[in-house]
Each structure stands twice: as C-alpha cells, then as structure tokens.
Amino acid sequence: MDLRERRSMNNRYKIEVTRKRIKNMYLRVKDTDGTLSVSAPYGMSDTEIRKFVESKSDWIEQTTQKMLIARQLKEQEPVLAPFMEREIRLELKRQLQRLIDKWEPVMGVKSAGFTIKKMKTRWGSCNVKSHHMNFNLLLAKVPPECAEYVVVHELTHLLEPSHNARFWSLMEYYLPGSKELRKQLAGFSAKDMI
Known part of the structure; x- marks a missing residue:
C-alpha cells in the first residue's frame, strides 16, 4: 500500500493508492475522513494515477460535498429522550394503521403488518412475498x-412489485395527485425532521 499527499489536488485530499491485480482503476471517497482511495493495476505509473484522479475532480467535489452535508445534518439531529421517541412511535403507528385500514379494502390488498424503523434512505419498503411493510420513523x-x-x-407494491409504468398508473388511479405528493415528500430532509 502506498499512502501519499498529492499537491496536484490543491493539497485538499489525501490519496491512498493500492496496487492490485486488476485491469482498470477505481476511485472512492472514504466517508470516515475524506481520503481518496484509488485501486490501480500494478503497472500503472504515478503520473497516470494522478491524471486519473484529476479527471475525476468534479465527481470528487460533488461526493465530498454530499458527505459533508450528511455529516452536518447528522450532527444537527437532536437526540430524543427515549420516552419521547416511544410516544412518537405510538402516534405514528396509530396513524399508519388508520391509513392501512382505509386503503386495503379500496385497493383490494391485504398486508401482513408493518414495522416502524429509523431508515436513512427510504420512507418505506414492502416485502412483496411476505406482504410485510416497513415505514420510516x-x-x-x-x-x-x-x-x-x-x-x-407500499400497498401498491402488493399489486405491482416494480416501479414500472403500471405501478405509477396504479398510484395515480388510487391516489390522484400522487405525482405532486411525491414531489412534496422529496422536499423534506433530515434537518426538517426529528
């Protein structure tokens, strides 16, 4: 393993180069400290590696910016007292159950229950085999x-497992204006939340 500072990247990034028995170069940004990790073939020169990294400067900037924002949001996220989280879970569970009870007969589907979880990237998920759903706290x-x-x-997934044209057509059929609601939901981020 070869660990170096590269001045060509404005002294902003530490680059870790690992030479392997591979054909192509690969680059990733470590979310722990922002180090650029490059996997390169054994025969690749330092100059070729430097050019490769420099050619990815836009991607590196975008990726490190996203990581910085995610870290800041996590730091800003207040810690809930256990009893407060329990109350929030109970109220959300009641709300979701009322909605499921309302929509299952309308859509002609039956779920097998749901779980409330802290989820980082999804608002919900549905296991189409077991009919069990998960919802984000x-x-x-x-x-x-x-x-x-x-x-x-999530209930629509019981009718159509994938996000194809039929799925979105069913969403709009059962919930007119669903496209606008989807956009509205996409406008929320962790800083607006708990």
Whole structure:
C-alpha cells in the first residue's frame, strides 16, 4: 500500500493508492475522513494515477460535498429522550394503521403488518412475498397527506412489485395527485425532521 499527499489536488485530499491485480482503476471517497482511495493495476505509473484522479475532480467535489452535508445534518439531529421517541412511535403507528385500514379494502390488498424503523434512505419498503411493510420513523414529521402517499405507495407494491409504468398508473388511479405528493415528500430532509 502506498499512502501519499498529492499537491496536484490543491493539497485538499489525501490519496491512498493500492496496487492490485486488476485491469482498470477505481476511485472512492472514504466517508470516515475524506481520503481518496484509488485501486490501480500494478503497472500503472504515478503520473497516470494522478491524471486519473484529476479527471475525476468534479465527481470528487460533488461526493465530498454530499458527505459533508450528511455529516452536518447528522450532527444537527437532536437526540430524543427515549420516552419521547416511544410516544412518537405510538402516534405514528396509530396513524399508519388508520391509513392501512382505509386503503386495503379500496385497493383490494391485504398486508401482513408493518414495522416502524429509523431508515436513512427510504420512507418505506414492502416485502412483496411476505406482504410485510416497513415505514420510516421520520414520517411522524411530514404532513399527513405525505404519510398517506407512502402507505398507498407500499400497498401498491402488493399489486405491482416494480416501479414500472403500471405501478405509477396504479398510484395515480388510487391516489390522484400522487405525482405532486411525491414531489412534496422529496422536499423534506433530515434537518426538517426529528
């Protein structure tokens, strides 16, 4: 392993180069400290590696910026007292159950229950084989119509597993205006939440 500072990247990035028995070069940014990790073939020169990294400067900037924002949001996220989180979970569970009870007969589907979880990248998920759904705890902080959109979205997966044209057509059929609700939901981020 070869660990170096590269002045060509404005002294901003530490680059870790690992030479391997591979054909192409690969680059990733470590989320722990922002180090650029390059995997390169054994025969690749330092100059070729430097040019490769420099050619990816836009991607590196975007990726490190996203990581910085994610880290800041996580630091800003207040810690909930256990009893407060329990209350929020209970209220969300009641809200989601009312929505499921409302929509299952309308859509002609039956779920096998749901779990509320802290999820980083999804508002909900549905296991189409077991019919069990998962919902993000952060739904407790979005407008009720957005939570309803997520419930209908996951129940729609019981009719159409993939996000194809039929799926979106069914969403619009059962929940007219679902496209606008989807955009509204996409406008929320962790800083707006719990």
